[in-house]
Structure formats: C-alpha cells, structure tokens
Amino acid sequence: MTPRAGSTPDTGGEGRTRSGAEPEKDEEVIGLHNLAPAPGSRKDRKRVGRGHGSGHGKTSGRGHKGYGARAGAKDRARFEGGQNPIHMRMRKLRGPNKKMSMPFEMFRTHTQPVNLDDLEARFGEGASVDLDALRGAGLATRKGIPVKVLARGELSKPLTVHAHAFSKSAREKIESAGGTCQVIDS
Numbered sequence: 001m002t003p004r005a006g007s008t009p010d011t012g013g014e015g016r017t018r019s020g021a022e023p024e025k026d027e028e029v030i031g032l033h034n035l036a037p038a039p040g041s042r043k044d045r046k047r048v049g050r051g052h053g054s055g056h057g058k059t060s061g062r063g064h065k066g067y068g069a070r071a072g073a074k075d076r077a078r079f080e081g082g083q084n085p086i087h088m089r090m091r092k093l094r095g096p097n098k099k100m101s102m103p104f105e106m107f108r109t110h111t112q113p114v115n116l117d118d119l120e121a122r123f124g125e126g127a128s129v130d131l132d133a134l135r136g137a138g139l140a141t142r143k144g145i146p147v148k149v150l151a152r153g154e155l156s157k158p159l160t161v162h163a164h165a166f167s168k169s170a171r172e173k174i175e176s177a178g179g180t181c182q183v184i185d186s
Contacts, residue, residue: 160180
C-alpha cells in the first residue's frame with residue numbers, strides 16, 4: 001500500500017496512529033486490551049427459579065396454574081382465550097356464485113389471466129394464438145386451468161386468439177385491431 005501525500009508510512013511502532021501522527025494526550029489508543037461492547041448492548045440472561053429475591057423465583061414468571069404455566073405451552077394462533085374465535089364467528093358463504101366462500105373453495109372458479117400487452121410483446125402480426133402457443137411463450141403455463149384474456153395494455157396488430165373466455169373490453173380491442181376471438185369450449 002502506498003502512503004498518501006503528506007503522511008508518513010505506518011511504522012507499526014508504539015504510540016503512532018495509522019496516519020503516522022502522534023496521538024493526542026486525551027485520545028485513547030484502541031487495541032485488543034481495551035475492546036468492550038457498547039454500553040447497554042449486552043444483557044445477562046434471565047435466570048428463573050433462583051429464589052424470590054431474584055424476582056423470578058417460585059413460579060418462574062409463569063403465574064399460577066393455567067395453560068401458560070404448563071410445559072410446552074405456546075401462544076396458539078387463532079386462540080382467543082376460550083371465546084368463540086373469529087373463524088368460527090364468521091358466516092360461511094357457500095354456493096357456486098360465492099367467490100369468497102370461506103373457508104372452502106370447492107366452488108371457486110379459477111382462470112389464468114393473459115393480458116393484451118403480453119400478446120402484443122410475444123406474437124407477430126397475423127399470428128394464431130392458441131393454448132400451445134401461449135404455453136410456448138411462457139403464458140398460461142398451468143395445465144387444466146381455463147385461460148381468460150384481459151384488456152390491460154394495447155393491441156396494434158391483428159391476431160386470432162383462442163381462449164376459454166374474454167373480457168368485454170379485451171374482445172373489443174382485439175376486434176378493433178382487426179383480429180378475431182375464438183372461444184374454446186371445455
């Protein structure tokens with residue numbers, strides 16, 4: 001390492017700082033002999049069950065009896081002290097037209113969204129966009145789940161798009177660009 005201009009090289013001798021200047025009288029030299037953690041950064045661990053003078057004797061900070069005093073007791077998620085918990089108080093919305101049927105999803109309809117800006121970026125003019133082409137382009141990769149084309153973005157080229165569903169505005173944008181929408185029955 002080359003010394004900077006105006007400083008003397010580090011001689012490694014006693015009483016010199018890194019820059020080579022003499023330390024001031026009240027400035028303490030830091031070394032391995034006087035390293036210590038910052039005040040308040042270290043704390044002794046809590047020793048429980050060591051007599052009532054410690055403040056954590058007898059019941060060791062667990063109180064008297066009850067679930068929290070037992071070995072292996074945990075703060076259980078969703079436990080509200082014995083009162084009827086929120087997931088039991090909530091009504092259960094079931095039925096084929098309920099999208100938020102809690103907690104069961106057997107009637108929920110799932111679709112894979114594909115937006116127009118994705119089609120614009122990945123397909124050329126006049127291309128036929130079917131499920132295999134979408135999968136090859138990295139769109140709609142989940143098998144067995146219907147594909148719905150949504151209208152985010154703009155489309156400037158005519159495409160023939162095959163999908164299970166189209167949003168109203170997506171259909172309008174595809175057709176105004178000179179393309180066609182083919183609904184796949186499944």
